[in-house]
Amino acid sequence: xxxxxxxxxxxxxxxxxxxxxxxxxxxxxxxxxxxxxxxxxxxxxxxxxxxxxxxxxxxxxxxxxxxxxxxxxxxxxxxxxxxxxxxxxxxxxxxxxxxxxxxxxxxxxxxxxxxxxxxxxxxxxxxxxxxxxxxxxxxxxxxxxxxxxxxxxxxxxxxxxxxxxxxxxxxxxxxxxxxxxxxxxxxxxxxxxxxxxxxxxxxxxxxxxxxxxxxxxxxxxxxxxxxxxxxxxxxxxxxxxxxxxxxxxxxxxxxxxxxxxxxxxxxxxxxxxxxxxxxxxxxxx
Numbered sequence: 215x216x217x218x219x220x221x222x223x224x225x226x227x228x229x230x231x232x233x234x235x236x237x238x239x240x241x242x243x244x245x246x247x248x249x250x251x252x253x254x255x256x257x258x259x260x261x262x263x264x265x266x267x268x269x270x271x272x273x274x275x276x277x278x279x280x281x282x283x284x285x286x287x288x289x290x291x292x293x294x295x296x297x298x299x300x301x302x303x304x305x306x307x308x309x310x311x312x313x314x315x316x317x318x319x320x321x322x323x324x325x326x327x328x329x330x331x332x333x334x335x336x337x338x339x340x341x342x343x344x345x346x347x348x349x350x351x352x353x354x355x356x357x358x359x360x361x362x363x364x365x366x367x368x369x370x371x372x373x374x375x376x377x378x379x380x381x382x383x384x385x386x387x388x389x390x391x392x393x394x395x396x397x398x399x400x401x402x403x404x405x406x407x408x409x410x411x412x413x414x415x416x417x418x419x420x421x422x423x424x425x426x427x428x429x430x431x432x433x434x435x436x437x438x439x440x441x442x443x444x445x446x447x448x449x450x451x452x453x454x455x456x457x458x459x460x461x462x463x464x465x466x467x468x469x470x471x472x473x474x475x476x477x478x479x480x481x482x483x484x485x486x487x488x489x490x491x492x493x494x495x496x497x498x499x
Contacts, residue, residue, distance in 0.1 A: 261289065261293060261295065261298055261299065262298055264292075266285045266288040266289045266292075267285070267286065267289045267298070267299060269281075270283075270285030270289070270302060273285060279306060279310045279311075282302070282306065283303070283306050283311070286299045286302045286306070290303065290320075290323075296327075297323070297324045297327035297331075298324075300320040300324045300327070301321070301324045301333070301337065303316075303317075303320040304317045304318075304319075304321040304324065304340065304344075305340075307320065308340065308343070308344050308347070314343075314344035314345070314347040314348040314351070315344075317340075317344045318341055318344045318348070321337050321340055322341065324337055325338070346364075445464055445465070445496060445498060446464075446496055447496055447498075448493050448494065448495055448496060449463075449464065449493070449494050449496050450492070450494075451488050451489060451490055451492040451493075451494060452490060453490045455488055455490075456471075456486070456488065457471035457474050457475055457485055458471045460474060460494070461473075461474055464496050473497050474494060474497070476497075477494075477496070477497045478494050481494065482494075
């Protein structure tokens with residue numbers, strides 16, 4: 215009898231223990247399920263609609279940097295997907311907290327969550343700015359020379375680009391000048407040729423008439439052309455000379471320019487193709 219009572223008591227204790235464990239398991243499952251549902255509902259809310267995110271933006275507008283920092287940190291700690299909060303945190307640490315290293319961390323978190331967003335190039339540029347700022351802040355920084363080298367390389371690339379553009383403009387201008395000069399030379403040569411072909415030297419008959427009047431005893435006899443013995447046999451062309459001006463210097467009249475041109479056909483293509491320093495033959499007559 216006593217043995218049965220002991221066994222019954224043991225069975226009863228075991229049953230109570232099993233029931234207790236079962237109740238605890240059911241309670242844990244209920245709590246976990248309830249917590250999971252709440253978490254799922256929180257994840258549905260957009261980051262930019264989070265109360266802490268909105269508060270952070272408002273504090274930034276008011277200039278309350280510490281309060282804004284705290285608000286954005288709460289969003290980033292609460293949510294796994296909080297790229298906008300990481301972006302705002304990066305800006306705060308870089309621009310207001312003078313902590314470029316922490317800023318780099320939050321900017322990289324933004325790129326990790328939104329690598330292809332429209333703001334990604336700007337964020338990468340801000341990372342470079344933060345890296346330079348961090349390197350420059352180190353005492354006796356070994357990166358100072360590297361930073362200076364990067365800046366000089368950027369300046370050099372800009373100067374090389376400007377130099378290339380300038381060379382292209384100069385080449386285009388030189389080509390334009392060559393075309394204009396070629397057109398002008400053709401026009402001058404054409405005009406000179408026409409002038410040489412159409413120009414008729416004037417022959418003065420006044421000396422002959424005067425001689426005829428002075429010698430009435432010999433009517434119809436023409437005086438022999440006078441020959442100047444002091445005329446040189448050659449002449450060196452000066453700047454601004456023309457065949458007419460050379461004729462005036464040599465003979466006292468511009469009308470013998472054709473004689474000079476005929477004597478120098480081997481040297482002159484046209485009557486206007488004189489060049490300074492060119493030596494011309496001067497005929498005696």
